[in-house]
Amino acid sequence: MIAGYEVQNIRSDARGQMDLEHLQTLVTEDVAALMITNPSTLGTFEPRIAEVSELLHERGALLYMDGANMNALAGVARPGDFGVDVMHLNLHKTFSTPHGGGGPGAGPVLVKKELEAFLPVPVLVERDGRFALETHRPKSIGRVRAFVGNFGVLVRALAYTLAYGPGMRQATEDAVVNANYIRKLLEDVFDLPYSSPSMHEVVFSDERQKKFGVNTMDIAKRLIDYGFHPYTTAFPLIVPGALMIEPTESESKEECDLFIDAMRSIAEEAATQPELVKTAPHSTRVGRLDEVGAARRPVLRWKPKLPAKAAD
């Protein structure tokens, strides 16, 4: 329960897109909002997004979009045009701010004009050529903690956006071309569970390698031996054994080619010498780390180990 509301999941259909029939049965006058990721974590665009937003708006509900995949849209499509009322931008994804090591992330929330009155205070306004913080807004949801956010991260994203300018469109198109190039040159060796057109990422599964006892994690670890940062293994949840490959616009064709060669070579190894893949990585100082343990029980301070005697 959140503010008296319950969360319900909408199924996806055989193409991995939102099941509109299921949505229809759930959207009543009591529904506040739907949250959608578009393109989805499968990297496919929801072709019926306009219908989804119409259905919601007819019944007084809002459409919230998770902007995690704006790398496929920035400079090309405006979510507001296909009916999105509220969204956030994951600046640590599309907008170039640091992602690794746990952040800091930043996700500014964007709203349509009709929702502006409800924004948290203070709001930055411009009066007579000067900026001021406005706090008196009767309909505001009030003050939220740390309203300035991760200021440095926001500035960096802004600088990145201004530097690209209209070139943002090219970045988006390159990201989409890269993902589709990789898809085309790997789809004969890796299983593609959903064949809807890919946007900026392509999702394979380890279905074909599984029969040799090799799973997506093994392939990801083996990629390290080839000098590549592994792809995502745990998402999307609707694809068991997912290989989610998101090259972004920053990789050149040469880099994509090297990656494709490595992946093809690992597929070959999985079939002919699976042990090599299952015990990877072989070229690193440490083998497979206990990542869950590291996240749950982080050791953030170095402490000298005293000899047992000294402790007595």
Ligand SMILES: *Cc1c(COP(=O)(O)O)cnc(C)c1O
């Ligand atoms: C990355 C991602 C998240 C997590 O976002 P963070 O801002 O990195 O915590 C959530 N949803 C989707 C679909 C994502 O791709």
